């Protein structure tokens with residue numbers, strides 16, 4: 594069945610002939626936006642670094658739909674490890690992730706994904722050692738690095754470009770979240786929209802793919818803001834997007850705002866409408882890598898009653914089919 598948006602799995606199958614799965618890593622980075630004098634990070638950041646659940650041993654006792662647990666949501670900052678310990682941890686995580694994904698999906702093709710925290714926020718020799726340690730555990734189809742728009746330097750570009758001969762594609766995931774400057778200020782992102790455009794252009798000039806993260810439903814945002822964000826992503830020629838519904842994690846400033854009634858989170862119906870609106874305003878060639886946050890329930894304050902991912906995707910597809918609307922039909 595043809596989806597009404599450009600799905601990630603379908604895209605990978607069309608490029609590589611088979612399904613490809615990412616092995617998500619936590620390489621022990623930090624984030625400049627959580628360092629001192631930077632107001633404690635983004636309002637929605639719970640300081641757990643957003644790594645894959647199969648890599649989070651401490652949380653393996655939790656089920657995806659379990660109750661909220663305040664303890665796990667006030668995570669301490671990442672421990673300071675030596676570079677040798679970090680490289681060794683990466684190799685352990687790759688072995689663990691590969692075994693898990695093979696068992697679950699019977700797959701043979703993997704990409705390596707530096708997922709947690711800001712993965713270009715370190716001295717260049719540290720970055721090189723960590724990326725090399727991962728690639729030595731290959732072969733990998735793609736190298737994917739998640740970071741912030743204000744952490745792309747010329748040295749980082751040189752280094753990332755040098756890996757193009759070792760994998761089929763190098764990607765950088767840039768957190769934009771919104772193109773609205775007032776919103777970026779309000780949610781404490783610590784960068785502006787111009788910074789995103791500058792980094793996306795610089796990455797493209799080196800032949801590196803860009804995937805842009807956005808959040809729908811940020812405080813005070815309207816459909817006009819969503820449209821503006823889509824238009825910036827289109828203008829930046831981002832090849833892919835990850836769409837997140839605004840959700841409230843424990844231990845965040847957003848949790849305080851939510852408790853005081855200053856923000857609300859979208860109902861399932863509203864998130865379906867917001868997602869359709871976004872998809873229709875994004876260029877049809879942009880690959881949609883994610884449409885829903887999958888934060889496990891023990892870290893989640895709200896929303897508490899949402900469909901799981903596959904049920905959400907079915908509802909989205911059914912609604913778009915009934916209305917005969919498609920990704921990109923309003924660009």
Ligand code: SF4
Nearest residue numbers: 624626634635638710
């Ligand atoms: S950029 Fe990411 S890791 Fe840094 S404060 Fe924001 S959400 Fe947290």
